[in-house]
Amino acid sequence: MLPRLHPAAFAVLSVFSCAAVPSHAQSATYSSTEPSAFREVVDETGRSVRIPQPVRRIVSLAPNLTETIYALGLQDRLVGDTDQCDYPPDAQKKAKVGGGINPSVEVIASLHPDLVLMTKSYNRLDTVHSLEELKISSYATDPHTVVNILSSVKTLASILGVPDTGVSVADDMEKRLEDLQHRIAHLPPKRVLFVVWTQPLISTGQHTFLADALRHAGAVSIVNSSQDWPQVNLEEVAKLQPDFLVFAESQPGDASREVEKLATLPGWKIIHAVRDRHYAVISDAVNRPAPRIVSAIEELARQLHPKAFAEKPPDANKETKKETEKENPVSRRLAFAPFSMNPSPWPHGHTRFTGGCLCGR
Amino acid sequence: MRPLTFRKLFFQCFLLAVILFFVVILALKFGAVPVSLYALGRDLLRVLLGQSSQISSDYGLIIQNIRFPRILLGIIVGASLSVAGTSFQALLRNPLADPYVLGVSSGAALGAILGLIAEPHLTLPPALGALLTPLCAFLGAAATITVVYFLGRRQGQIDSTTLLLGGVITASFLSAVIVFLMSTVNSSNTRGMVFWLMGNLSTSFQKSVYWFLAAGFLLATAVIYASANDLNILLSGEKEAMHLGVDVRRVRFVVYVAASLLTGLAVSVSGAVGYVGLIVPHIMRLIFGSDHRTLLPTAALGGAIAVVIADTLARIVVAPNELAVGAVTAVVGAPLFIYLLRRRVA
Numbered sequence A: 001m002l003p004r005l006h007p008a009a010f011a012v013l014s015v016f017s018c019a020a021v022p023s024h025a026q027s028a029t030y031s032s033t034e035p036s037a038f039r040e041v042v043d044e045t046g047r048s049v050r051i052p053q054p055v056r057r058i059v060s061l062a063p064n065l066t067e068t069i070y071a072l073g074l075q076d077r078l079v080g081d082t083d084q085c086d087y088p089p090d091a092q093k094k095a096k097v098g099g100g101i102n103p104s105v106e107v108i109a110s111l112h113p114d115l116v117l118m119t120k121s122y123n124r125l126d127t128v129h130s131l132e133e134l135k136i137s138s139y140a141t142d143p144h145t146v147v148n149i150l151s152s153v154k155t156l157a158s159i160l161g162v163p164d165t166g167v168s169v170a171d172d173m174e175k176r177l178e179d180l181q182h183r184i185a186h187l188p189p190k191r192v193l194f195v196v197w198t199q200p201l202i203s204t205g206q207h208t209f210l211a212d213a214l215r216h217a218g219a220v221s222i223v224n225s226s227q228d229w230p231q232v233n234l235e236e237v238a239k240l241q242p243d244f245l246v247f248a249e250s251q252p253g254d255a256s257r258e259v260e261k262l263a264t265l266p267g268w269k270i271i272h273a274v275r276d277r278h279y280a281v282i283s284d285a286v287n288r289p290a291p292r293i294v295s296a297i298e299e300l301a302r303q304l305h306p307k308a309f310a311e312k313p314p315d316a317n318k319e320t321k322k323e324t325e326k327e328n329p330v331s332r333r334l335a336f337a338p339f340s341m342n343p344s345p346w347p348h349g350h351t352r353f354t355g356g357c358l359c360g361r
Numbered sequence B: 001m002r003p004l005t006f007r008k009l010f011f012q013c014f015l016l017a018v019i020l021f022f023v024v025i026l027a028l029k030f031g032a033v034p035v036s037l038y039a040l041g042r043d044l045l046r047v048l049l050g051q052s053s054q055i056s057s058d059y060g061l062i063i064q065n066i067r068f069p070r071i072l073l074g075i076i077v078g079a080s081l082s083v084a085g086t087s088f089q090a091l092l093r094n095p096l097a098d099p100y101v102l103g104v105s106s107g108a109a110l111g112a113i114l115g116l117i118a119e120p121h122l123t124l125p126p127a128l129g130a131l132l133t134p135l136c137a138f139l140g141a142a143a144t145i146t147v148v149y150f151l152g153r154r155q156g157q158i159d160s161t162t163l164l165l166g167g168v169i170t171a172s173f174l175s176a177v178i179v180f181l182m183s184t185v186n187s188s189n190t191r192g193m194v195f196w197l198m199g200n201l202s203t204s205f206q207k208s209v210y211w212f213l214a215a216g217f218l219l220a221t222a223v224i225y226a227s228a229n230d231l232n233i234l235l236s237g238e239k240e241a242m243h244l245g246v247d248v249r250r251v252r253f254v255v256y257v258a259a260s261l262l263t264g265l266a267v268s269v270s271g272a273v274g275y276v277g278l279i280v281p282h283i284m285r286l287i288f289g290s291d292h293r294t295l296l297p298t299a300a301l302g303g304a305i306a307v308v309i310a311d312t313l314a315r316i317v318v319a320p321n322e323l324a325v326g327a328v329t330a331v332v333g334a335p336l337f338i339y340l341l342r343r344r345v346a
Helices: A007-020 A024-030 A063-071 A087-094 A103-109 A126-131 A145-157 A161-186 A209-216 A235-241 A254-262 A292-303 A304-309 A314-328 A328-342 B007-028 B037-048 B058-092 B105-119 B126-151 B160-184 B189-198 B207-226 B228-234 B237-244 B248-270 B276-288 B290-315 B325-345
Strands: A037-042 A046-054 A058-060 A078-081 A115-119 A140-141 A192-193 A219-221 A243-248 A277-282
Touching: A024 B325, A046 A058, A046 A140, A058 A063, A058 A235, A063 A078, A063 A087, A063 A115, A063 A145, A078 A115, A078 A243, A103 A126, A103 B037, A115 A126, A126 A140, A145 A161, A145 A209, A161 A243, A161 A292, A161 A304, A192 A209, A209 A292, A209 B237, A235 B058, A243 A254, A243 A292, A277 A292, A292 A304, B007 B037, B007 B058, B007 B290, B037 B058, B058 B160, B058 B207, B058 B228, B058 B248, B058 B276, B105 B160, B105 B248, B126 B248, B189 B325, B207 B228, B207 B248, B207 B290, B228 B237, B228 B248, B228 B290, B237 B248, B276 B290, B276 B325, B290 B325
Parallel strands: A058 A078, A058 A115, A115 A140, A192 A219, A192 A243, A243 A277
Antiparallel strands: A037 A046
16 A cells, blocks of 8 residues: 655655664664564465564554554554554554654664564564664554455464454454345445545555455445556546545545535546535544444444444444444453543544545555 | 748648547547547537437446546646646756646646645535645745745856756655655545656646646746746857847746746646656657747647556456556656667767
């Protein structure tokens, strides 16, 4: 999910990252307290990694991984994260190592992490190499589907020494997804256009976890592209006429403003979904392959298939109550205990999204 | 100087206009929605007869609202960039001069990006919100032109070398600012920024924008064309031109401002479409000679043809996805430019 940067931007960024790599001589200084054991694992990019056990100090280089660490209840071991890691709000208070694309390797080293977590689509291989020079272990995830996200959570939990929590978090996500399927599986999927960017129009391809998340929400993207973030021809959209436009917004009101803007333009006016204001707005959690994506999927399903949710519990309050119960089963209460103090209990607080999505802000 | 016969000018322009017409027809035909030439001809006839209401089919809507406005945009952008390039090359007596070298495009791109960053923080009515980015791009271009113009002045006179160098330095400085913004600003809008740097004609605008662009293009081109003779004389050298009674300073200022206006207009709607302002005037000069009275109109038509072809390719090569038109012009333009350069040397 790396944004396609201008070549010059890459050049400049690589210069920064090269400058940040200290020499071998220095690297000895950075070695953390001698670990008692190592564990050999193959990460999701196929790289074999030696991870010191137990993992006491973690640096996360992607917002979705930070969220996963919090979901596993391991936030006390998180010693650093990126500028984009804004959820849960507590993550903003952690030591910052820079952006996900251009983190400061020096700052990472100064935090003496046992393990640095990364995501292939968001971070750069250069960072891995720089960390290798410093003998800092790193593990990369690479989820392409919602099922991948579940297994990714379990694997991470196992590496971090909390396999049971991982299983319970993943099982809960799975259960919620299954409940959702019971409600909407019999309905024909809505044909949607997921809008990443409007001018020019950028959507999501078929092989991203985002497209898979749409499928779980009872939607199918009209864009059939093998590229991950294709620029789509507006004519194609006018030809295929999606039932709904889907926006992931970081600030409330962004999407409705955008649609009103589009409705004034001749090219967009002829899209029925724009003309009739058929659009769904979900939190930008959908952009992050982390446990919270399930909430975003539920949100979208509710907007696309309101009937499936109206039938059984007719009372809206009941619905919310049921939801809260589902949020906090006994098995998970342990994992989320630190959030009970929080005014908006995670992972259901859709009110505070202040930017920072995985698509490379 | 050979006398300019109206017949010759008319013949050259007519030839290019016919080519442009066929290119536009082909551009209308190709795209995500297939259209037959017969249907196209029939509907074109209806439009000419004032019966456009009879075109009701879905594809008609697509062509009317998406494809045709886009081709129109390509024509204006291509013609503007090409005329601007021709003027800069004559003014600076440097065949390498074009809007990109002078930093004007980078300024416009930076303006657009600042607009993208600011937009979510301003509460604007939707119609104005859609205009904010192009407006900022134009302001960025105008500001850069002013700065580069003053950088290029030495003892009250514009010095070609200083101006070119000033432009190059300004361009690289502005690019650095853009990279800085892209890697630090935490905004959902950064995604769209990259596309401003590549040049793109897929943006949809309100009708008024097209009128504004067309009026700006005609005005600026007319101003430059009025000085076409002076530009010809300037080619033989500044002192010579002064001795022949040309008000060099006035011509420079007027043409410089008009050409910059053209660049600002083009970049504000399409981002940085490269090489058009560099290559097209060169080719037209090879074919039709370097008399600016014929070169300016032929370059305008040639630029329109080039950009419409490039954009059609950008639309159909990876359909239903798209390429940035700037990528197409750069891929074709850069080798062509090297070929022309080598030929000149030989």
